[in-house]
Amino acid sequence: DTAVSQTPKYLVTQMGNDKSIKCEQNLGHDTMYWYKQDSKKFLKIMFSYNNKELIINETVPNRFSPKSPDKAHLNLHINSLELGDSAVYFCASSLQGGTGPHGYTFGSGTRLTVV
Amino acid sequence: AQTVTQSQPEMSVQEAETVTLSCTYDTSESDYYLFWYKQPPSRQMILVIRQEAYKQQNATENRFSVNFQKAAKSFSLKISDSQLGDAAMYFCAYSANSGYALNFGKGTSLLVTP
Numbered sequence: 001d002t003a004v005s006q007t008p009k010y011l012v013t014q015m016g017n018d019k020s021i022k023c024e025q026n027l028g029h030d031t032m033y034w035y036k037q038d039s040k041k042f043l044k045i046m047f048s049y050n051n052k053e054l055i056i057n058e059t060v061p062n063r064f065s066p067k068s069p070d071k072a073h074l075n076l077h078i079n080s081l082e083l084g085d086s087a088v089y090f091c092a093s094s095l096q097g098g099t100g101p102h103g104y105t106f107g108s109g110t111r112l113t114v115v
Numbered sequence: 116a117q118t119v120t121q122s123q124p125e126m127s128v129q130e131a132e133t134v135t136l137s138c139t140y141d142t143s144e145s146d147y148y149l150f151w152y153k154q155p156p157s158r159q160m161i162l163v164i165r166q167e168a169y170k171q172q173n174a175t176e177n178r179f180s181v182n183f184q185k186a187a188k189s190f191s192l193k194i195s196d197s198q199l200g201d202a203a204m205y206f207c208a209y210s211a212n213s214g215y216a217l218n219f220g221k222g223t224s225l226l227v228t229p
Contacts, residue, residue, distance in 0.1 A: 041221070
């Protein structure tokens with residue numbers, strides 16, 4: 001059973017396109033996140049949602065828009081893709097904002113390549 | 116803002132030996148959580164160990180243990196009896212009690228040699 005699943009695992013697209021990455025968790029967690037891992041492996045928070053409400057919205061271009069239809073899903077939509085958006089995007093979830101006994105659980109990542 | 120610093124971009128250890136990865140952090144909070152995550156080449160983020168700041172006892176998980184020094188804001192990871200499968204990128208991370216976010220260090224790449 002996959003705890004946090006995100007699709008697709010790989011995404012290659014042209015500049016200017018619009019794309020979405022989907023994320024679902026079956027852990028009963030109340031908080032979900034999107035992280036971006038750049039080419040130097042640095043991981044940075046983009047968004048966090050608690051019970052479908054936006055809690056954290058870091059300095060991210062408006063072209064990135066998260067959508068949480070329910071507590072178990074957090075999707076990431078990206079408009080007008082740019083070369084600099086190429087990265088690995090991780091979805092994660094947690095209980096009680098990360099203070100639960102298992103911390104944060106991550107999906108396997110989506111490698112986005114913009115050409 | 117909380118910052119996490121990993122001063123060792125790369126470390127190397129021989130199989131069966133012990134290695135310690137360093138991590139320091141900066142915070143004005145008194146209640147927080149610290150984590151070590153492992154990222155092998157498969158890129159999956161795997162929780163290695165977790166420490167609550169209010170607990171004085173250092174966390175241990177089998178061959179992995181931490182040295183948590185709250186006053187010094189230091190949180191090092193010790194890997195005993197290193198195995199080839201331990202080779203990975205290791206990230207130290209911080210989460211405030213009410214933070215709803217995990218702040219990562221830049222990572223330490225661990226190489227395990229036979």
